[in-house]
Amino acid sequence: MASNIQRMKIGDFLLRRLEEAGIRHLFGLPGDYNLTMLQQLHDAGRMKWIGTTGELTASYAADGYARLNGLGALLVTNGVGPLSAINGVGGAYAEHVPVICIAGSIPLRSIDRGLGMHHTMADGNFDHFLNAYKPVTVAQARITPRNAVTEIDRLILTAWREKLPVYMEFPSDIAYLDIEVPEAPLVLAEPPSDPERLRSCVAAVAERLSAAKSPAILVDTDADRFGVASELMDLANKLQAPVAVINAAKGVIDESFPHYVGMYAGKASEPGVCETIESSDCLLAIAYRPIEVTTGDFSASLPANTIHARAHSLDIGHDNYQAVTLKEILRGVINAVPEVSHRAPRHVVAAAMPSTDIDANAKLTQAFYWPAIQRYLRPGDVLYVDNGTSFSLLGLKLPPGCTFIGSINWGSIGYSVGALLGALTAAPERRHILLIGDGSFQVTAQELSTILRHDYKPVIMLINNGGYTIERGYLGKTEPYNDVANWSYANLPKVLRPDTSARSFVARTGADLQKALDAPNDTLIFVESIMDSCDAPALVTRSSNLGAELDYGPTGPQHREGLQLRPATSQMTA
Known part of the structure; x- marks a missing residue:
């Protein structure tokens, strides 16, 4: 029996189990409570650390990574880290994505002795963050030398089997303690059916x-x-x-x-x-x-x-x-079931986005934009959608082998930028196309710097229409609360990485857009498409109008004249 057991440091065992589960990258931010594990990761030289600009985007990145890799993980520090990441982990729960959120936490010594520490509520209760994660994860545990083998395996297997996130608190003073661990690798397998x-x-x-x-x-x-x-x-x-x-x-x-x-x-x-x-x-x-x-x-x-x-x-x-x-x-x-040789045909698949005869030299509109995107797609693309008029992607016909990544149930704006980082890390050999509006992009735009840092080559298609156009269909067609600051979006790659080889374009006409789409994708491509703030595909606007009725009821302000963006009868409906 002894030959099946070896001794390892607890932090090394956790990293080994993550690797055995197929996780090759760990996203997150350093903090004093997780530095012991980060040093172990660095010393081992196998798993790669992907430092992000914030815990929220780390959680989005782990989510995007898991969608292509099968499992994702992030590492944060006590209190401030998990609470910043909880929105992304909640999204993974809503979207059924297996993410392992690891929080380097205060020393076990401090918990045993009731010692006050920073990054806590300073009230002597050390279970706040474990409790906070109960509604948004399928399992939670604080790791100790006594439970490490059992709980580390349980959390990883539970995340994989249930396709839901888990939360692990890892006290900073246990990473270098030796314990007995099994020699056998962790096997990801479903229990067989009865x-x-x-x-x-x-x-x-x-x-x-x-x-x-x-x-x-x-x-x-x-x-x-x-x-x-x-x-x-x-x-x-x-x-x-x-x-x-x-x-x-x-x-x-x-x-x-x-x-x-x-x-x-x-x-x-x-x-x-x-x-x-x-x-x-x-x-x-x-x-x-x-x-x-x-x-x-x-x-x-x-x-x-x-x-x-x-x-x-x-x-x-x-x-x-x-x-x-x-x-x-x-x-x-x-x-x-027996094989059926013929069955009466049903009404089947809607046509792809129709082409348009709009003048390419005219001001760029949604009606020109989406058919151009349809023509741009090719087999095997990874496509990202964020909340907004980019939902028009749902109306495109995807070529074979494409992967769609979005936060449809959770609907957290800015999700797609972090997810892009994660999925790029999981599958850099595929072409990745992010479709996003300016409002969503501003929430997590800083993660573009990490994408540039790692020389990834996505295509980022940003619609600059002055704010939250999808919200204008709910309420506030021209109200300032739906506006955002007008950035020079196409200049951001150069600002965030001055030596970048990224190609940036500003598209004001259909011809401008087509020129950008014709550019070789041997480096990052960033396309800023300028459109009117009230230009939205009819289906998106209609959906917002109906959403307002559900959200605000018959006495809501949406019935006041001019407060809602409404679909024009001349708009395309794809």
Whole structure:
């Protein structure tokens, strides 16, 4: 038995376990309580430290990294660090992203003796931040020499298995203490399904799908998080069944897949999709989580007999199946259902963004911009959207192999800049395109300096329209509270890194934009597109108008003349 045990310093063991879980980079800020672990990371020379400009953007970066890598992690210092990062960790919880937030915390000696320390509330209670993280993480622990082996493994495995963030407090005086640890590496694996429950579940689902005349599949983001997109497409192929996604799951199903029909959002669905989903006599919904922005303001109406499949359970009729995993269920069902050679076609996929005949030398508008972006996309791109008129990305048809990264459920502006840093770090070989407005960009613009520092080469497409145009559709069409300071955005790469080779462009016309899009992407490209503050795609504006009705009710100020930006009938509607 002794041969299976070795002695390691606790900090080295944590770093080893993170590496065994596939984490090659750690994001965050140094602070006196986490410097012991940072020194161990530096001495080991394996995992790379990516210092960010703030804890909030570190949490966004860990989120973006996890979406391409499977797991992400950040390291902050006690109190001020976790509270700054909690918004991003909360977003990871809402979006089902496995992030490990590690807080180098006050010495265990100080906790045992009740000693007052900086970066605390100075009230003798050392559990405030553990408690603060309980609502936004699936598991939390303070590491000690006694629990280190058990809790480090538990937190990492829980984050990976549940696809949710966890929180770990790591006292600064334990990193260099030796403990006994297992020699065996950490294995990321799902517990196997209960054999009887799996057999019964597969048989019940297969029976329903096989008997259906119009089966269909509806996909939410967990299809990506739990890696079952390929199984869903195999099942759709075998059944000749249509597949739709909600907007948060954009790109999870290859949009060139023959059975992909588009996005479902109730009455706001793409043409034909609503009927396809709502009239299905056997709808298989994958981890469907309805909120107003994914359901067309609650206009979605799934069939009453919908099969609801989640990561580790499934509902079919009155029966609930536990101790089963989504991937095993789908593989079993694929094997069990008979192959359908032909099925009457349903209304399928909406057309891609239409081209426009707008004069390229005229003032740049949203109507010219988005068809140009559509033409710019290519297979394998990683695409980022932030809250604002950049939601128009949802109306584009993505080429095969693209990945969509956004904060649809959580909706935290500025998320995409930090996520861009993280995902670039995870997959620098892919082309990354950030689509963002000036308001969102100003929240986290400083992280551009870290992107430049590491010589990453994303394409940053920024719309400069003087503020929060999406909010103008809710309320305050011309009110100053929706304005932001007008920066010289295209100059920022040079300001943040004077020796940069980045190419910057200011696009005031369609011709300017096209010139920028034609530039070689052998370095960072930054495109500032100047547009009118009240120019917004009709679908975005309509969504904001409806959102105001939900948010403010019938007595709200949105009904006053001129307080809302409204869609013009001449606007394109894609």
